[in-house]
Amino acid sequence: MADKFDEATQKELSQFVETEQAQARLHQSIHTFTSMCWDKCITGTPSTRFSRSEESCLANCVDRFLDTSLFMVKQIEHQREQARYQ
Amino acid sequence: MADKFDEATQKELSQFVETEQAQARLHQSIHTFTSMCWDKCITGTPSTRFSRSEESCLANCVDRFLDTSLFMVKQIEHQREQARYQ
Amino acid sequence: MADKFDEATQKELSQFVETEQAQARLHQSIHTFTSMCWDKCITGTPSTRFSRSEESCLANCVDRFLDTSLFMVKQIEHQREQARYQ
Amino acid sequence: MAARKEAVMNQIRSELALANAQELMNKTNEKCFAKCVTKPSTSLSSSEEARTTCLSRCLDRYMEAFNLVSKVYIARVSKERLNERDSV
Amino acid sequence: MAARKEAVMNQIRSELALANAQELMNKTNEKCFAKCVTKPSTSLSSSEEARTTCLSRCLDRYMEAFNLVSKVYIARVSKERLNERDSV
Amino acid sequence: MAARKEAVMNQIRSELALANAQELMNKTNEKCFAKCVTKPSTSLSSSEEARTTCLSRCLDRYMEAFNLVSKVYIARVSKERLNERDSV
Numbered sequence: 001m002a003d004k005f006d007e008a009t010q011k012e013l014s015q016f017v018e019t020e021q022a023q024a025r026l027h028q029s030i031h032t033f034t035s036m037c038w039d040k041c042i043t044g045t046p047s048t049r050f051s052r053s054e055e056s057c058l059a060n061c062v063d064r065f066l067d068t069s070l071f072m073v074k075q076i077e078h079q080r081e082q083a084r085y086q
Numbered sequence: 087m088a089d090k091f092d093e094a095t096q097k098e099l100s101q102f103v104e105t106e107q108a109q110a111r112l113h114q115s116i117h118t119f120t121s122m123c124w125d126k127c128i129t130g131t132p133s134t135r136f137s138r139s140e141e142s143c144l145a146n147c148v149d150r151f152l153d154t155s156l157f158m159v160k161q162i163e164h165q166r167e168q169a170r171y172q
Numbered sequence: 173m174a175d176k177f178d179e180a181t182q183k184e185l186s187q188f189v190e191t192e193q194a195q196a197r198l199h200q201s202i203h204t205f206t207s208m209c210w211d212k213c214i215t216g217t218p219s220t221r222f223s224r225s226e227e228s229c230l231a232n233c234v235d236r237f238l239d240t241s242l243f244m245v246k247q248i249e250h251q252r253e254q255a256r257y258q
Numbered sequence: 259m260a261a262r263k264e265a266v267m268n269q270i271r272s273e274l275a276l277a278n279a280q281e282l283m284n285k286t287n288e289k290c291f292a293k294c295v296t297k298p299s300t301s302l303s304s305s306e307e308a309r310t311t312c313l314s315r316c317l318d319r320y321m322e323a324f325n326l327v328s329k330v331y332i333a334r335v336s337k338e339r340l341n342e343r344d345s346v
Numbered sequence: 347m348a349a350r351k352e353a354v355m356n357q358i359r360s361e362l363a364l365a366n367a368q369e370l371m372n373k374t375n376e377k378c379f380a381k382c383v384t385k386p387s388t389s390l391s392s393s394e395e396a397r398t399t400c401l402s403r404c405l406d407r408y409m410e411a412f413n414l415v416s417k418v419y420i421a422r423v424s425k426e427r428l429n430e431r432d433s434v
Numbered sequence: 435m436a437a438r439k440e441a442v443m444n445q446i447r448s449e450l451a452l453a454n455a456q457e458l459m460n461k462t463n464e465k466c467f468a469k470c471v472t473k474p475s476t477s478l479s480s481s482e483e484a485r486t487t488c489l490s491r492c493l494d495r496y497m498e499a500f501n502l503v504s505k506v507y508i509a510r511v512s513k514e515r516l517n518e519r520d521s522v
Binding site for chain 1: 294298313
């Protein structure tokens with residue numbers, strides 16, 4: 001086997017791996033959203049193009065899901081604060 | 087990097103990891119059951135409290151699923167024994 | 173800890189692991205297909221045997237899914253080629 | 259050494275606790291989005307009040323369901339273990 | 347050395363066989379619970395006979411489906427490999 | 435050394451790109467099989483034309499959905515990051 005990389009290169013590589021892993025997590029989220037929003041919005045037989053309502057449903061589905069996540073986090077923080085002052 | 091742990095500490099740590107992993111598996115099962123039983127029992131819009139039938143459905147869902155698993159294991163053992171004496 | 177394996181044994185073992193992993197991937201595909209085709213084909217209450225239509229549905233389900241996969245791959249290659257000559 | 263051991267254990271503990279909380283959050287978001295946002299429209303604000311009420315109740319109910327399931331499951335697992343010990 | 351090699355191989359084999367059996371068991375439980383326990387009530391014993399009959403048949407059918415799918419899938423994979431070799 | 439570093443990076447890049455493409459392919463096959471092959475019969479050829487038309491359109495639509503979702507998601511994530519920075 002070849003010699004090991006020097007310390008600077010090792011650091012650079014581990015940073016590279018971290019960036020790539022973040023990218024992979026981003027892609028994974030996009031796969032999950034596409035699958036979920038496809039099931040929610042595309043109920044008919046596939047056509048040569050999306051109808052206007054399908055297309056807006058897909059776009060809104062992502063935004064509303066992220067709204068939901070943010071709302072839930074705030075709600076939990078709110079409940080925790082209330083619990084603290086009781 | 088710091089010195090390695092001595093043998094006794096390594097053993098303690100590996101036991102600790104095992105216990106924590108068992109705990110994590112337990113939590114994973116609870117997540118799976120909650121998700122499955124939620125889909126089976128909570129069919130309406132969420133209200134300020136569970137109805138009595140929803141609550142009993144959730145509790146029974148877990149117990150009936152475990153009954154099912156135990157029944158299946160016994161059934162397979164029973165079939166194997168029958169196959170052995172034929 | 174015991175001595176390490178010699179180089180030939182290490183090579184044999186890594187080949188063995190590869191074969192076993194390929195086998196495990198095959199089993200995983202069979203689990204996925206069984207689950208998907210069960211949901212698609214077995215819609216009634218389980219009986220003492222499959223009806224003829226259930227049985228043929230199960231067998232065809234696997235073949236049609238693989239046809240679908242092959243068709244999709246060809247379709248993508250076809251689109252890429254068209255894009256290249258434009 | 260003992261301090262370093264504790265540090266390692268605490269890190270493992272908090273990593274697993276974080277993973278557990280994230281899984282609970284993911285499941286809650288998934289289930290409550292499915293229940294409360296049936297037709298995604300341009301904003302949560304059109305019938306926003308109805309939506310946020312639904313989401314807020316759904317969050318509480320899902321946590322309640324999780325706690326109920328935990329209680330029943332742990333009780334059952336303990337019971338089965340006792341049965342096993344008695345039958346040996 | 348050869349004995350130790352065999353031991354390692356056997357351990358890997360049995361770990362994978364166990365994982366495979368567990369996956370089959372998990373899937374069977376999931377599918378048969380969904381089919382046979384539609385409304386979970388206080389005990390399997392109310393209409394217990396109907397339930398256990400359903401579960402027992404479902405177990406047999408799921409195993410049969412698994413074997414059928416295996417056979418068809420492996421036959422197809424072999425056929426595709428032959429086609430590939432012929433087309434080279 | 436630099437060449438070896440580049441080689442390692444390229445390998446990681448292409449492994450992740452492959453995994454991403456495979457996941458997209460798997461999802462597309464799953465969704466389009468569900469939509470276009472509702473009752474699996476002996477061959478795709480009975481109403482083969484209808485099927486392949488459906489599959490081909492479904493493939494295009496799923497890719498379009500994936501691109502649309504990517505665009506909306508990345509835009510939103512960037513916006514949230516800006517909001518966060520402004521609120522600090």
